[in-house]
Amino acid sequence: MTDRIKIYVDDIIFGATQDSLCEEFVAAMKGEFEMSTIGELSFFLGLLVKKKKYGIFLCQSKYCKEIFKKFEMESCKEANTPMPSSCYMDADAAGKGVNQTKYRGLIDSLLYLTASRPDIMFAVCLCARYQANPKESHFKAAKRILEYLKGTTNVGLWYPSHSPIHLIGYSDSDFAGCKLDRKSTSGTCHLLGSSLISWHSKKQACVALSTAEVEYIAAGSCCAQILWLKQQLADFGLKISKVLLMCDNTSVINLTKNQIQHSRTKHIEIRHHFLRDHVNNGDCEVMFIETKLQLADIFPKPLPKERFFFVRNELGILDSQNIS
Known part of the structure; x- marks a missing residue:
């Protein structure tokens, strides 16, 4: 009936593509439970939701x-x-x-x-x-x-209302960045049009032997999230075929295209070739992007001020005073 329902203890958020569906849901719930409605969502679990003329702004x-x-x-x-x-x-x-x-x-x-x-x-x-x-x-x-x-x-996060509907992923890593065990950190993010909808920063499970390996592992994580997001979007009736995965490492791109295991990359575990399989299946396409345009750069390592501000703005992490 409704597109999505979110329940936390005794608080409920629900939304639909049509106002009539929301009204039907409220009537059905009130017929079974004691429930009061407080109108359009504006605040939930410490998250402020501001509906503006050209989109929605979320902040805490x-x-x-x-x-x-x-x-x-x-x-x-x-x-x-x-x-x-x-x-x-x-x-x-x-x-x-x-x-x-x-x-x-x-x-x-x-x-x-x-x-x-x-x-x-x-x-x-x-x-x-x-x-x-x-x-x-x-x-x-x-x-x-x-x-x-x-x-x-x-x-906070700015979600413009007229953003184009196309999914794109960004993948980056910091080679041997942890000072304790020399494990690397993966950073990925995904944008639907110009709206940031998913991000993560996570230390990898094993020590990598090359930058190609850490970037390949990070891209694999990015691909897995792409598959999940594609399924979620399909539930909303949005069918997306091949998704671009932006990576600034040419070795990763070559690995997804070349079935032959060269001596310099044969140490990469078979389980990480999950990415190559999905590239071959047409689920996503790994494309090269210059490091200066890599938006996932903010998640695996600290950045200098100018670089940090650039990436933050490109991801739609903005001050509410700069949004109309």
Whole structure:
């Protein structure tokens, strides 16, 4: 009847392609349960939903201010980025320990904030790796994220109403970026037209032996998400055939086209050739993109200020004051 229903405890969000379907759903629910309707969605679980003339804006400014108050950072200075590009973070075994409960509480709060703030995803996930034995250096890095949020409290995700309906994925990685185990970090994101609908930053499960391998693994993760998104869009009646997957590594593109295993890539596990199979099936097409245009660049590593601002804007992570 309705296109989508979201239930959390006793709160319900529902939407449909026609107002009449919403009315039918309300009537059916009230016939079975005691229920009150409060009108068009504007606020849900700390997420502010602003319906504007040319689209919808999502942000967590109120929740963000609650975090400042909770961790006594209301009058903190502002930072340009969530993490300096020269950041070096490790276990800091010789460092002074901090309250583990407080540190975990801060990380949990920041993780929830990533629902509308993909720009802090990498920095938060990096700090989250040290929750077992946090040190002052880790707590300082986490507080730096709050300093960045202080100057970008009203930043959120912008979804324009007249964006073209085409799905595109971006894949990137940071080779051997973890200082503890030398594992790499994958970063992917997916846009429907100009709207960011999916993103992730995740440390890979095994140590890679080459940049080609880490990029191939990241692209495989991106492909898996593309398949899931295609199925979700199909449920809405949107059939998308071949999806572009943008990668800035030519070796990855060659691997998806060449069935022969060369000596320099034969160490890549067979399970990672999942990507090549789906390229051959026509589910997606891996295309080269210049590094300067790689929008997934913000998820596997810290970026310098100018680069960070460029990618953030291209992903539609904007300040509400700049949206009409």
